[in-house]
Amino acid sequence: MSTSFLRRRWSRVVVTACASLYGFAAVAASQPPSDLPPPSKIRDLDYGDVLFHFFQDDYFDALVRLEVAQQLGRVPDHQSEAALLAGGLYLSLGMHQEATRRFERLLAGPVPRSVADRALFYLARIQYQRGYLDEAGRSLARIQGALPGELESERRLLSANVLMARGDYAAAAAALEGWDEAGGWANYARFNLGVALVRSGESPRGRQLLETVGTMDARSEERLALRDRANLALGFALLQERQPDAAAVALSRVRLDGPFTNRALLGLGWAEADAARPQRALVPWLELRERPVVDAAVQESLLAVPFAYAKLASNGQAAEQYRHAVSAYAAEARRLDESITAIRGGGFLDAVLEATPGGADGKDSVSWLWELQRAPDAPHTRYLYQLLASHEFQEGLKNYRDLRIMQGNLTRWSGSLEAFDEMVAARERLGEVRGARKAEFMAATDVEALQQRRDDVEVRAARIFAERDVTGLATPAESEHWQALGQLATRVEALPAGAQRDALEERIRLLRGSLQWQLDAAYKLRSSRLRAELSAVDRALAETRQRLGQIEQASDFAPRNNEEFARRVDELADRMARLQPRVDAAAAAQERLLASIAVRELEAQKARLASYATQAQFALAALYDGAAAGGAR
């Protein structure tokens, strides 16, 4: 298992732990499908390109590229896997409706068993998350083989969670029997089942499971956090059952520097107090009291500390601590008011996103929520970590972030689209210039005349070959000589007969014979060359005709192609213009809703603080009454 995978998983667990601090360890209910195994060998490069982005958690880019590749038929050798990946990507981008459609469509067609099983698993996960437990159970039951890698463990955990959600704890427990694997998934299931059993009244069995998880060997942060949660849940279950000593043992196992430390310290104090050891209760409570008052456990410790002092009959210290509590609650209530005013003033969610390094850029979709817990101590963001405990807030925040990313995406494309528009116009102008040049060129090019000249040559050649006319293939010089000899012979013939004429005729005969011999000797080579040259001319003419055809076709095609591009640019610009205000409106609606949830949550915190303050004041009054009565007596 790679370090980065562990880091991702850990951050996921922390996020879900923060989100559902009071509930199940929701590790199975989250996740982007980065567990989808890649094909052993990439057979379509475009599919590999999709995976390159997918493996970097760049899900949106991966999905867009996958959609393009599918539409253009560029993933013929990975069709089923591509369809599965598309469903998974829609799911990871929060589009469970489209993801469900994709998985169902995939399952309706012929598909390899292994792909169908994975699709069923993801479908079941969505159904479970949406609360369709029967459907989730049926999807899980349709899985035939073992899923690859960690998915098999996730499947078992999901099956157990579905059974638990349906209240069938016995079946869930049976499903967990003997399940122990290196990945630690079984422990999540045990934890969930333990909590569910305690909640449903089957405490002994639940506590047993929590004890198993709370004492497990843990080295990774992820497992340490799960162990802490189990001990915390176990400790409070025991506390509720008035078993303070056992509760103290469990709570003491929680790390002192983890996300559950404050609650464990609070519980540990109550365990000691319940065992009539108020002095020992003060140790964790005094430690807790020094921590930031924003935490609910710290707020409670402000009341718990004077309670312990009162138990120790140290009424002076108790009264002082109650006064300290009242003033701390008042200060915290003022800070809450500041935050409520800031949130009502608007810009709340943008402040949240700005508070997160890399939170608004759309990358690293998993870890950004984790980063939010380090939000600065400003009115907008001070209580963010507490707000993230609400699942609805977290989901809404994710949606808001997605909407902001969408706005950025539309703005970027808007610039590109303007450039495309200019490009199409430039092509149009270039097309016009080229069209004029082409017309000029075509007018000056008479390929038919060239063809006629070639045909004339062929006719002449055919006669020469038929008659074996060696002089027909003579060079210009040879032709001149041949003609000169013919003229000389005519002139010699006109001379008076005699020895001189005979001698001249003999010389001409010899010269003609010699020239004819030369022509005859060269005939074979020359005739072969002529044939080759005719063939070359044929090829050149054919190529010329093809190029002319291409020029003709290209210029015919260019205007249509350009018109098509211009139409597409217009159509996309129109879609973009219609989408933009809807995205803006949805972002504004999301912000209003989340602000109202945040204000509601902060008002509830204020009410709780007011209640604590009242209790502190009552207790203080009781102490004063007691002191006064004692003095009077």
Next chain:
Amino acid sequence: MKSTARRRLPNRGRQLAIACTLLLLGAGMLALRADATEAAAGLRTVDGDVQALKKELVDLNRDLFRLEEELLYPASTQVAVFLSVNVGTFFALDSVQLKVDGKEVANYLYTEREVEALHRGGVQKLYLGNLKAGEHELVAVFTGKGPHDRDYRRGTTVKFEKAVGAKYVELRITDRDAALQPEFAVRQWD
């Protein structure tokens, strides 16, 4: 009166402990109020709208992506160079430099995340450009760190014929053919 105060405080402590327990074991759910339910319903409605918007955005991006590619890199001139990694031992790719017909067209430095994506089976589209039909020469050089911290620098030269359709060239860094040392293998796809 002291005893009165003491009697009241344990009750208060018990209430706190029970409240805490309930809180930690999930009773936070009980605190749902009518306005919370309304807010949740509102969020669900917005969630449905956001999902629909996201789907429209994916479709829009798909169409824009296609338009961009077809406009800027028409199939008749399109050449794409991909890079993949298939090495048995871990090889930390540092950079790849790519020249086409003597001109540098890509000089890419890799992040750790990209290297991991390549090792897991991802294929990077390193270069997308336009070339006219005919013969072309591609020169690629990669650098990186192999086992035992050893630096590697390897190159390859490929001549390829660009025909009428789009041309894909895959540069694969592999250690299969040369004594487990990373080398380039080239595959041409038409």
